Amino acid sequence: MQPVLLNYYCVAVAVLVGAVSGIVSVRWLRGGLRSGRVLWRAAGVGFVGTVVFGVGALAITGVDGFTLIHVAYVVGTVGVPLAGGIVLLWARPRSRVVTAVCVIALAAVPVGVYATYVEPFWLRVDAVELAVEGVDEPIRIGVLADLQTTGVGDYERDAVERLLGLGPDVVVLPGDLYQFDADLLDERAPQFTQLIERIVDEVPLVYLVSGNTDTVAGLRRITAGTGARVLDNEIDTFELKDVSVSIGGTTLFGDDAAAQRMAGRLAGDGQAGVRAGLRILLGHKPDAIELVGATPVDLVVAGHTHGGQVSLPIFGPPLTLTNVPRHVAAGGLHELDGTPIYVSTGVGRERGNAPQLRLGVRPSIGIIDLVSAGGGSG
Known part of the structure; x- marks a missing residue:
């Protein structure tokens, strides 16, 4: 099932589930059933309907957890408010509790509009500072993670221009530059090449690694002749x-032994390596930090998590798809086992069968200022 068709399917399911839940709730309330039981029964109808149609979507699209999330999200932001609206319009009599629940249900509409049409495009700059040994003059690293787009548009170009406007000395792209089928690469590669060329025109030091949705071969096809390095x-x-800088890039689905050897050389584990100077490990997933756990580098830069793409107050992101602690996966600069790690919340969002949303996790471009350990730059 194509993503557009899945969207229509989810909306149809949400309308059906919401309408059924609302109509049966009206009948139960008119029949004198207690409010508490009505609410539980309505919730049960909604849950069962979501599961049944979610499994139906899985049968069509294949096993993909994002499909279930998509169905549940649309039911929550369309079906639940619809049920609440039906009850408010036609249920007489009804208790204050039922009225309050229905009003709360209607609040899911503006939340859904915001999460789908506002926050995913509300790009911010995430600027952090890290003191490191051997740096006298600040070095600025720009992070452009997880554009994860099907094509380059105004939003992606604006993200690049905003990053370049901040004057980075080095730009790193830690994976998921694009997300589309491999047979579309020849058609769509030129627009991504132009984007990379724009970065290299301003910042000659540009480095990329592959992620979940792109490949080394695809990135090399895009960056060929630009001066950027995969x-x-x-x-x-x-x-x-006046600083020797070494950047090591790990490939997500590559040779694990080669990745470990590279990380060991970067960290300077006693082999003929590059221990002196500034050492940065670039990986798509934050889990790349596991490669240098025993011999830490100066900085690990990653993306992948999108900050969870949804983050709840106090709890944080429910889903991060990484082994690092949730507060680290949520994004920003942290330290794990003595190694500084920066995780970008990313510019784009998950495509394919996933719902196109962000909630509580704005997209971002990253700026990491590496300053002298003897004192910050202010």
Whole structure:
């Protein structure tokens, strides 16, 4: 099932589930059933309907947990308010409790509109500062993670321009640059190449690694001739502001042994490596930090989590798809076992069968200022 057809399917399911829940609730209330039982029964009808049609969607699209989330999200933001509205319009008599629940249910509509049409495009700058040894003049790293788009539009170009406007010395793209079928690469690669060329025109030091939705081959096709470098379990070393900087990039679905060897060389584990100077490990998933646990580097940069894409007050993101602690996966600069790690909340959002939303996790471009351990830059 194509994503557009899945959207229509989810809306149809939400309308059906919401209408049935609302109509039966009206009948139960008119029949004198107690409010508490009506609410529980209505919730049960909604839950069963969501599960049944969610399983139906899985049967059509294949096993994909994002499909179930998509069905549940649309039922929650369309079906639940519809049921509440039906009860408010036609249920007489009804208690204050039922009225309050229905009014709360209607609040899901503006939440859904905000999460679908506002927050996913409300790009912010996430600026952090990290003190490191051996740096006298600040070095600014720009992070452009998880564009994860089917094509380059005004939103993606604006993200690049905002990042370049902040004057980074190095730009890193930790995976998921695009998300579409491989047979569309030849058609769509040129627009991504232009985007990379725009970055390289301003910042010659540009590094990419592959993620879940792109590949090393695809990224190399896009970056060919631009001057940007795709790191496939490789290290690149250069001089910047009188500092030797080594960036190692790990490939998500590559050779695990090669990734471990690369990380060991980067961290300087006693082999002929690149221990001196500034050492940065670039990986798509934050789990890349496991490669340097015993011999930490100066910084790990990752994306992948989108900050959870949905984050709840106090609890944080319910779903992060990583092994690092939830507060780390939520995004920003943290430290794990003595190693600083920066996790970007990303520019884009999950595509395919997933609901196109962000809630409580604005998209971001990252700015990491590496300053002298003897004192910050202010």
